[in-house]
Amino acid sequence: xxxAQIVCAYPPYHSGIGNTAYDFAQMLTAQGHxxxxxxxxxxxxxxxxxxxxxxxxxxxxxxxxxxxxxxLFFRLKKFDAIFFHYPFFGGAEIIWLYKKLxxxxxxxxxxxxxxxxxxxPVAKILSLPSLLIRNSLFKQADKIICSSLDYIEHSDMKKFxxxxxxxxxxxxxxxxxxxxSPQDNKNNTLTKILFVGGLDQAHYFKGIEILLAALGKIKxxxxxxxxxxxxxxxxxxxxxxxxxxxxKQIKFLGKVSDNDLPRVYRETDFLxxxxxxxxxxxxxxxxxxxxxxxxxxxxNLPGVRSVFENNKQGFLVEPSDINDLKNKLENLIYDEPKxxxxxxxxxxxxxxxxxxxxxSEMLNLLFTNI
Numbered sequence: 001x002x003x004a005q006i007v008c009a010y011p012p013y014h015s016g017i018g019n020t021a022y023d024f025a026q027m028l029t030a031q032g033h034x035x036x037x038x039x040x041x042x043x044x045x046x047x048x049x050x051x052x053x054x055x056x057x058x059x060x061x062x063x064x065x066x067x068x069x070x071x072l073f074f075r076l077k078k079f080d081a082i083f084f085h086y087p088f089f090g091g092a093e094i095i096w097l098y099k100k101l102x103x104x105x106x107x108x109x110x111x112x113x114x115x116x117x118x119x120x121p122v123a124k125i126l127s128l129p130s131l132l133i134r135n136s137l138f139k140q141a142d143k144i145i146c147s148s149l150d151y152i153e154h155s156d157m158k159k160f161x162x163x164x165x166x167x168x169x170x171x172x173x174x175x176x177x178x179x180x181s182p183q184d185n186k187n188n189t190l191t192k193i194l195f196v197g198g199l200d201q202a203h204y205f206k207g208i209e210i211l212l213a214a215l216g217k218i219k220x221x222x223x224x225x226x227x228x229x230x231x232x233x234x235x236x237x238x239x240x241x242x243x244x245x246x247x248k249q250i251k252f253l254g255k256v257s258d259n260d261l262p263r264v265y266r267e268t269d270f271l272x273x274x275x276x277x278x279x280x281x282x283x284x285x286x287x288x289x290x291x292x293x294x295x296x297x298x299x300n301l302p303g304v305r306s307v308f309e310n311n312k313q314g315f316l317v318e319p320s321d322i323n324d325l326k327n328k329l330e331n332l333i334y335d336e337p338k339x340x341x342x343x344x345x346x347x348x349x350x351x352x353x354x355x356x357x358x359x360s361e362m363l364n365l366l367f368t369n370i
Contacts, residue, residue: 182293
């Protein structure tokens with residue numbers, strides 16, 4: 001099958017949506033499908049990451065990760081199916097119009113990644129056309145997939161979901177369990193904590209302020225936090241660490257290459273993802289950490305909470321609850337046997353449920369039988 005994949009961001013820009021789209025392209029290509037990815041050309045540094053075919057279109061208008069791409073309309077006719085990653089403000093309108101006018105015979109599969117709470121006033125205005133046609137667009141879809149039905153049941157799509165449950169199916173994100181693998185006998189003198197995520201305004205919901213505030217309440221200094229990621233909010237986080245007198249225990253690693261990232265996980269003791277709202281729907285970094293044999297501490301949010309079992313592969317914490325997070329951090333910082341036991345269970349879970357092989361088979365079945 002010839003598939004046009006459309007996504008708002010794509011590597012080398014680091015984002016959960018873009019990385020997932022990249023992985024899906026690899027899986028579908030391996031299954032014999034021809035997939036071409038259409039994504040905005042945000043800047044001259046947008047270089048192709050991998051072997052799949054990528055077409056970067058220059059936006060007529062852009063803001064954040066939204067981009068108006070009218071030229072996309074004329075590039076979709078030769079495809080058997082359209083695989084659209086939502087949200088994509090500026091792209092959704094084009095897909096909707098194309099399906100209305102020319103694409104009625106083509107299959108439309110939508111991957112609903114997440115809601116978009118906390119938009120800036122400008123972003124709310126620019127996203128209005130996309131929101132107005134959203135239900136009509138989703139009615140046009142042959143199938144709507146998501147990382148978890150738990151998230152959809154609590155999302156902005158819940159009313160549509162309750163009316164058309166037949167359209168929805170859950171396909172979780174997958175992880176390359178060969179690339180991300182455990183390391184025994186780390187011999188760390190300090191307990192090494194890891195956060196991985198964007199530090200830009202688009203990823204404001206990742207909860208780094210909450211993490212730093214919780215760490216600032218811990219009385220001992222036998223821990224170290226490494227933050228992987230970059231963005232315009234980094235100076236704010238650096239200043240907060242200074243104010244909390246924990247700056248010497250925080251390492252801002254910036255962007256880490258795809259080749260080096262597995263090593264960073266392996267050298268760490270556990271991952272924290274303290275997201276504050278439904279801007280976090282799954283968290284691919286959770287799978288990367290668990291495949292690396294790490295326990296995780298993650299916010300108790302729809303979708304995210306369904307990735308693993310609380311108290312078995314890690315801990316759930318209440319969003320924005322600094323004291324709850326502090327207690328869970330201390331639990332893993334000071335209990336190495338528990339970290340190792342949870343890490344073993346985490347690796348086992350990724351092998352059983354989230355390996356690329358399993359997710360690839362689910363995707364292939366979907367596109368073959370749609």
